[in-house]
Amino acid sequence: MTNHEYDVVIVGAGGAGMRAALESSQGARTAVLTKLYPTRSHTGAAQGGMAAALANVEDDNAEWHTFDTVKGGDYLVDQDAAEILCTEAVDAVLDLEKMGLPFNRTTAGTIDQRRFGGHTRGHGEAAVRRACYAADRTGHMILQTLYQQCIKQEVEFFNEFYVLDLILDGDPQAATASADVAVAGVIAYELATGEVHTFRAKSVIFATGGAGKVFKTTSNAHTLTGDGMALALRRGIPLEDMEFFQFHPTGLAGLGILLSEAARGEGGILRNSTGERFMERYAPTIKDLAPRDMVARAMANEVREGRGCGPAKDYVLLDLTHLEPAHIDAKLPDITEFARTYLGVEPYTEPIPVFPTAHYAMGGIPTTVRGEVLRNNTDVIKGLYAAGECACVSVHGANRLGTNSLLDINVFGKRSGVAAAEYAKTAKLAPMPADADAAVAGQVASLRATVGSSDGTEKVADVRRELQETMDRNVQVFRTDESLREAAAVIVGLKKRFENVAIHDRGQRFNTDLLEAIELGFLLDLAEVVVAGALARKESRGGHYREDFPERDDKNFMRHTMAYATSKGVKLDYKPVVVTKYQPMERKY
Amino acid sequence: MTATAEAPAEIGAVETFEVTLRVKRQNPEGNDAHGPGEEYWEEFQLTCLATDRVLDALHQIKWNVDGTLNFRRSCAHGVCGSDAMRINAKNRLACSTLLKDLNPARPITVEPIAGLPVLKDLIVDMEPFFASYREIMPFLMTTGPTPERERLQSPEDRERFDDTTKCILCAACTTACPVFWTDGQYFGPQAIVGAHRFIFDSRDEGQWERLEILNDRAGVWKCRTAFNCTEACPRGIEVTKAISEVKHALNTGEV
Ligand SMILES: Cc1cc2nc3c(=O)[nH]c(=O)nc-3n(C[C@H](O)[C@H](O)[C@H](O)COP(=O)(O)OP(=O)(O)OC[C@H]3O[C@@H](n4cnc5c(N)ncnc54)[C@H](O)[C@@H]3O)c2cc1C
Ligand code: FES
Numbered sequence: 001m002t003n004h005e006y007d008v009v010i011v012g013a014g015g016a017g018m019r020a021a022l023e024s025s026q027g028a029r030t031a032v033l034t035k036l037y038p039t040r041s042h043t044g045a046a047q048g049g050m051a052a053a054l055a056n057v058e059d060d061n062a063e064w065h066t067f068d069t070v071k072g073g074d075y076l077v078d079q080d081a082a083e084i085l086c087t088e089a090v091d092a093v094l095d096l097e098k099m100g101l102p103f104n105r106t107t108a109g110t111i112d113q114r115r116f117g118g119h120t121r122g123h124g125e126a127a128v129r130r131a132c133y134a135a136d137r138t139g140h141m142i143l144q145t146l147y148q149q150c151i152k153q154e155v156e157f158f159n160e161f162y163v164l165d166l167i168l169d170g171d172p173q174a175a176t177a178s179a180d181v182a183v184a185g186v187i188a189y190e191l192a193t194g195e196v197h198t199f200r201a202k203s204v205i206f207a208t209g210g211a212g213k214v215f216k217t218t219s220n221a222h223t224l225t226g227d228g229m230a231l232a233l234r235r236g237i238p239l240e241d242m243e244f245f246q247f248h249p250t251g252l253a254g255l256g257i258l259l260s261e262a263a264r265g266e267g268g269i270l271r272n273s274t275g276e277r278f279m280e281r282y283a284p285t286i287k288d289l290a291p292r293d294m295v296a297r298a299m300a301n302e303v304r305e306g307r308g309c310g311p312a313k314d315y316v317l318l319d320l321t322h323l324e325p326a327h328i329d330a331k332l333p334d335i336t337e338f339a340r341t342y343l344g345v346e347p348y349t350e351p352i353p354v355f356p357t358a359h360y361a362m363g364g365i366p367t368t369v370r371g372e373v374l375r376n377n378t379d380v381i382k383g384l385y386a387a388g389e390c391a392c393v394s395v396h397g398a399n400r401l402g403t404n405s406l407l408d409i410n411v412f413g414k415r416s417g418v419a420a421a422e423y424a425k426t427a428k429l430a431p432m433p434a435d436a437d438a439a440v441a442g443q444v445a446s447l448r449a450t451v452g453s454s455d456g457t458e459k460v461a462d463v464r465r466e467l468q469e470t471m472d473r474n475v476q477v478f479r480t481d482e483s484l485r486e487a488a489a490v491i492v493g494l495k496k497r498f499e500n501v502a503i504h505d506r507g508q509r510f511n512t513d514l515l516e517a518i519e520l521g522f523l524l525d526l527a528e529v530v531v532a533g534a535l536a537r538k539e540s541r542g543g544h545y546r547e548d549f550p551e552r553d554d555k556n557f558m559r560h561t562m563a564y565a566t567s568k569g570v571k572l573d574y575k576p577v578v579v580t581k582y583q584p585m586e587r588k589y
Numbered sequence: 590m591t592a593t594a595e596a597p598a599e600i601g602a603v604e605t606f607e608v609t610l611r612v613k614r615q616n617p618e619g620n621d622a623h624g625p626g627e628e629y630w631e632e633f634q635l636t637c638l639a640t641d642r643v644l645d646a647l648h649q650i651k652w653n654v655d656g657t658l659n660f661r662r663s664c665a666h667g668v669c670g671s672d673a674m675r676i677n678a679k680n681r682l683a684c685s686t687l688l689k690d691l692n693p694a695r696p697i698t699v700e701p702i703a704g705l706p707v708l709k710d711l712i713v714d715m716e717p718f719f720a721s722y723r724e725i726m727p728f729l730m731t732t733g734p735t736p737e738r739e740r741l742q743s744p745e746d747r748e749r750f751d752d753t754t755k756c757i758l759c760a761a762c763t764t765a766c767p768v769f770w771t772d773g774q775y776f777g778p779q780a781i782v783g784a785h786r787f788i789f790d791s792r793d794e795g796q797w798e799r800l801e802i803l804n805d806r807a808g809v810w811k812c813r814t815a816f817n818c819t820e821a822c823p824r825g826i827e828v829t830k831a832i833s834e835v836k837h838a839l840n841t842g843e844v
Contacts, residue, residue, distance in 0.1 A: 037715065039758050040661075040669040097739040100729030102747060102754050102790070109741030134754075140668060141754065148728040192708065221663040254603075254640070257666045338666060341685055342640070461652030504656025507618045510709040513656035 001437055002197045006031045007424035009186060009201035010417075011163045011228060014041035015139070015409035016388025017207035018146035021155045023417030024203075028424045031199065033161045033188050035223065035515075038147050042209055042221045043409065046139020047260035047335060049116060049131030050096075050406035052089035056110045057129045062086045064121055065130065069404060070582045072118040072291045073362075073397020074542035075558060076241065078578040081369050081393045085404070085411055092410040093132050101145040103134050114331075115265040118291040118401040124589070127289050131403045136260050136334045142406060160191040162515055164440045165231060166204070168384075169430035172236040172375035173564065181375060182382040184430040187440045191515070194508030196437045196444065202427040203383045203420035206232065206365060206373075207413065210389040213519075214527045215358035215476070216468035219251055219258035223519075228390040230522035232365045233529065237375055238562040240392040240575070241363035242526065243533030244543045246400055247477050249295040251357025253315035255342055259335045259354060261402045264288040266331050269319045270299065271351065272307035278316075283589040290589045293399045293543045296356040300477045303355070310353060317351035356477055362400055362543060363533075364392040366562065366575070371416025377562065377575045383423055383430070385416040394560065397577075398542020447514050448506050456502020460517045463494050463501060467520075467527055475531060480547045484535045491528050498524055525565070532570040533561045554584050604639040608688055609696040610646050612658065614710050620657065628707075632696065643676055643683040643691075643699065647711075660711035667823060670759030674711055675700040680761040680821040702764035718760045721776035725784040725802055730795030746791040753786040753831050755824040762818035762828050774807040778818040778828050781809055785831040788844055796844050800835070809835050 007028035010017045017032060024030045034041070053060040065086035070077045097103060097111060104112040113129040121128040134141040150157070163186045170181035185200040208228030212220025233239050249270070250259040264270070270288055272278045282298040283290035290298075299316050308314050320328060320336070325348045328336055336347040345352050365386040367373055372380040388409045395408055450456035470490040474483035498521065505513035539553035540546050560575040610633045619625035633650050644662055651658045660683070661671040667685035674683050676699055677691055683699070691697050705713040731740075756779065763769050763777030784803055788796040803809040809832060818828040838844045 036663055036669075036671070037719075040663045040671050042664060042669070044757070045664050045666070045668050094739055098729075098735055100787075100790070100792070102750070103739075105742050105744045105747045107744060109743050111739050137755070140757070144754075144756075151723050152726075152728040221669065222665055223663045334668070341687070342642075342666070459652070460656075505659075507616065507657065507709075509617050510659050510712055512659055513651070 002195065004031065004197060004199045005429065006199065006201045008203045008205065008420045009033060009199050010205045010207060011186060012041070012207035012209060012388070012390070013038035013157060014207060014209050014388060015043035015142050015146060015406065016413035017205070018150055019410050019413030020205050020207060020387055020417030020420065022146065022149055022153060023414055024421040025153055025155050026421070028421040031156050031158060033158045033163055033186070033199065035160060035162045037159050038150070038157060039143060041143060042224055044140045044143040045221065045258070046142070046406055047136040047258065048262035048265065049114065049133035049138050049403045050093060050142070050410070051116065051119060051130050051401070051403035052093040052132055052407065053086065053130060054090055054093060054111060054113060054132065056106060057113050058121070060121060060128050060130055062089065064123065064128070065089065065119070067123050067582060068119050069395060069401055070397070071124070071587060072401040073399055074552065074587055075554070075584040076244070076394070076397030076541060076560065076577055078394050079580040079582060080578050081395045083580065084369055085395045085407060088411045089407050092407060092414070096142060096145060096410065099145050099149050101134065101141050103132055114262065115289060116402045117261050117264070117289045117295070119403070120286070127286055131262070131265065133262065135330070136262055136332050139406060158188070161188040161197065162191065163188045163227065163231070164443070164518060166235050167432055167436045168235055168381065172381060177379055180382055182430040183384040184432040184436070187437045189440065189444065191510055191512070194511060196441050198432065198437050200429050200432050202424040202429055203385065205371070205416050205420050206386040206390055207388045208390045210361045211523070211526050212358050212361070214468070214471055214523050214530065216472040217251060217256040218358040219248055219256055220358070225519035225522050226361070226390070226526045227519065227522050228386065229364055230525045232373070233525060233565045236564070237373060237381070238366060238564045238573070239363060239529055240366040240560050240562055241394060241533070242361070242529045242563060243537055243561060244362035244398050245358060245530065246292055246360040246362060246543045247296040247356040248292055248359035249299055249356055250318055250354040252338060252342055253310070253353035253355045256357035257338055257342060258357065258359065259318060259338065259352065260332070261292070263318060263320060263332055263335060266327070267323055270295070271317045271319050272302045273309045273313065274307060278302050278307070286589045291399055291401065293545070294589065296477050297545060299356060315353045315355040318354045319351040320347045321349055321351060358476070360400055360405060361389055362392070362394070362396040362398065364390050367391045367393055369393060369415070370419040371412055372419065383427060385420050387412045387416040398544060443518065444514065447503055447517055450502035451504060451506040453502060456500060458497045458501040460501050460503065460520050463498055464520050464523065467491065467494050467523060471527060475534060478545055478547050479534055481535070484531055487531045488535065491524065491531060495524050495528070529563045529570055532572060533563055536572050537561065558584065605636050606639070606689070606693055608635050608637050608646065608693040609633070610635060610650065611696045611698045612710070613698070613700040614658070615707050616657065617709055637688050639689055641688050643686045643688060643697070644672060646688060647683060647699070659709045668757060670757035673702050673759040673761040673764070673823070675702055680765045682759060682761070682823045685823060702760055704764045704770045705760070715760065718763060718777070718779065721780040722758065722783050724776060725780050725799055726795060727783045727787065729787065729790070729793055730798070731792065732794050740792045742791055749791070750786050750789040752826050753782045755826055756782050756786070757824060759823060761821040761823055765817040765821035767815055767817065768811050768813055772811060775811040776807050778812070778832060781832050781835055782826060782828055785835055788835065788838065800839055803835055804839055809839065
């Protein structure tokens with residue numbers, strides 16, 4: 001076992017983690033722990049753009065952006081946080097440009113902007129060009145640029161270190177409102193050696209990304225297993241709004257690989273088996289550029305009503321054939337290549353088979369606008385921060401607008417980095433028990449002991465597949481009391497079976513077999529929370545659609561879900577939504 | 590082993606076929622049959638779908654047959670750069686190589702990329718590779734006060750270095766380069782690509798510092814224009830062209 005001490009430890013080297021590191025490492029000794037090499041993080045997969053009301057190509061302002069974010073989020077957005085997001089957006093984009101990010105340019109040489117779903121001018125009058133972009137590789141450019149700046153600033157990385165535990169001083173649930181609970185550090189497992197490391201730190205920032213692998217069909221990487229969220233939950237920290245998961249309309253049918261909404265922003269059209277542009281019926285004003293939850297449901301509905309395409313009538317078509325090939329090559333080169341590589345479809349001449357894919361966790365670890373992690377509706381854990389997709393500020397509410405996440409990771413990544421370093425200036429290291437690593441060491445040892453033993457009868461891959469299949473079947477675009485109860489029952493069974501899994505690899509070095517088992521444990525815990533929140537939320541709002549309760553119910557449910565893990569299972573509580581300017585109204589486009 | 594497609598597929602079902610994967614293995618701790626660090630080949634017979642990629646086949650082995658098989662992967666659609674491997678003697682990303690495009694009638698060979706130390710099975714030590722990248726100072730260098738708004742750049746100037754911005758640092762190019770394999774000093778095509786991305790960016794003012802590094806012993810003159818790198822790049826970057834543009838800049842003093 002090796003011990004380390006830092007002012008600030010950042011867990012995760014995606015956009016949020018590295019943006020935070022660029023701030024905190026300026027004034028505080030910072031280490032970034034990441035289970036992947038930084039440039040492998042899934043921020044690099046982001047395609048379409050990053051929102052900011054630069055007004056480079058047409059009239060726009062931060063207030064319109066805020067309104068769109070609140071309305072897009074179906075009024076579950078904390079409006080104070082959304083104001084910050086949209087106001088600081090302009091500097092967030094300009095900062096990246098100054099760091100060297102190669103944005104696409106207008107003929108005037110300024111950053112070019114394009115349309116994206118749900119982004120409008122004048123509170124919904126018409127679509128506005130707000131997304132700053134670099135072809136369909138905006139996330140790649142952000143990730144590369146931030147990594148390059150980290151090299152310049154000599155940020156210290158611990159690559160292929162898996163954080164498997166969070167150590168707190170004090171029990172977030174037992175402590176009374178006035179008592180302090182502080183972060184002490186994290187425990188990490190080094191992939192290359194199998195060694196367990198203890199990192200003490202004054203501040204810890206979680207920036208571990210999403211949890212899309214809870215579902216089978218997803219745009220998320222294999223490694224997006226919600227580690228940070230699950231670790232927080234296990235240590236008594238609530239998770240907020242986990243039932244809100246975004247299903248992106250245009251995943252490659254059967255595969256889930258994403259085709260950016262930029263395809264529709266550039267003029268692409270969704271069609272059903274009769275060739276009809278069906279979004280005209282669902283969102284007469286902005287049609288194919290309606291928010292994602294609406295488009296995804298419309299697509300699923302077309303399929304359900306028999307207007308799907310293909311031999312099994314189980315997808316719809318994304319039509320780009322009316323666009324100039326040169327325009328496609330300039331603006332959408334990567335995603336059209338995905339269609340060619342993975343489905344053998346030529347987008348110049350053939351429409352692309354698409355269907356909704358699990359894409360983004362709106363919920364996560366609850367934080368203040370400074371990134372501080374909440375342990376209940378009001379009290380923070382000292383020194384603990386979260387940012388990016390693993391956090392819930394909440395700026396996305398019940399449905400995130402496209403291009404608002406790359407914005408989120410930059411704005412709140414920066415804010416948490418600043419706050420963590422500032423806190424570390426005056427704080428002392430919290431006490432760390434000598435055996436702080438015992439839980440992780442024990443877990444690793446007992447999984448290793450299952451190799452070749454007769455007790456372990458379950459395979460990680462089987463349990464994971466069954467979890468993902470039940471989530472796709474029962475907790476996707478359409479949900480009912482019945483489907484959710486079925487999912488809940490299946491998860492209970494899978495959790496039992498998980499206790500009995502056996503792995504194959506007893507090695508110390510590069511034992512990814514062992515880590516996949518641990519990651520499955522995270523997925524099971526999170527799936528349980530998603531389903532519990534969804535069962536209790538007897539309304540439809542944003543990404544959460546209950547067929548048995550198809551209306552939004554502001555009287556009973558305009559509030560955030562706060563889910564706690566207890567020995568008796570998931571306990572739900574609620575937190576008020578912060579409303580500043582915008583009273584809820586019907587969401588029509 | 591045979592690649593005969595199954596009898597007419599059900600409506601909506603994807604065709605399946607049989608395939609043999611020959612994987613080059615190495616376990617630093619050894620196992621029942623092989624000593625620590627010993628290299629050996631192992632064959633796996635698999636039933637795969639017509640839409641399956643090499644990565645799916647590797648997962649099938651890992652998840653159902655042998656959990657000790659090791660490889661890196663994350664995004665599974667060719668954008669994160671985790672899974673460059675030598676597949677049928679050519680560097681490619683396992684996640685964007687379809688089995689059916691590889692002539693599945695014959696065994697498909699999968700080896701680690703060459704020229705970097707193998708750590709376990711298909712996992713190599715990427716540190717020397719990233720160290721070369723860091724050496725060329727891959728970040729925007731400017732002088733003078735920072736402007737309020739964005740630095741201006743015309744679409745044509747932006748286009749000038751577009752190709753090399755696509756790099757995902759997968760190391761397919763560098764580990765396909767015969768000079769890199771034999772010359773312990775050469776820092777390889779990727780580092781030159783990484784430098785090119787800044788040298789030809791109109792906003793950057795560090796081009797001469799970088800060109801000086803590339804002019805060095807370990808630099809651009811080692812390239813023998815074998816074109817392996819260009820063929821290997823999964824992002825379609827014209828690596829050899831980028832290298833020759835750097836050579837040209839050094840020869841003429843103009844970028
Ligand atoms: C295909 C796709 C396209 C998208 N396009 C857009 C877009 O155009 N615009 C937009 O705004 N948003 C987009 N999004 C969403 C956006 O990209 C993500 O929400 C965002 O990039 C998440 O960034 P992050 O920094 O929070 O996490 P990530 O980039 O996922 O990084 C997570 C980091 O945490 C580390 N980590 C995880 N677990 C552990 C652990 N246990 N120990 C140590 N380290 C750990 C990982 O190594 C990684 O470095 C897209 C998403 C996808 C999937
Ligand atoms: S797994 Fe990301 S490039 Fe292949």
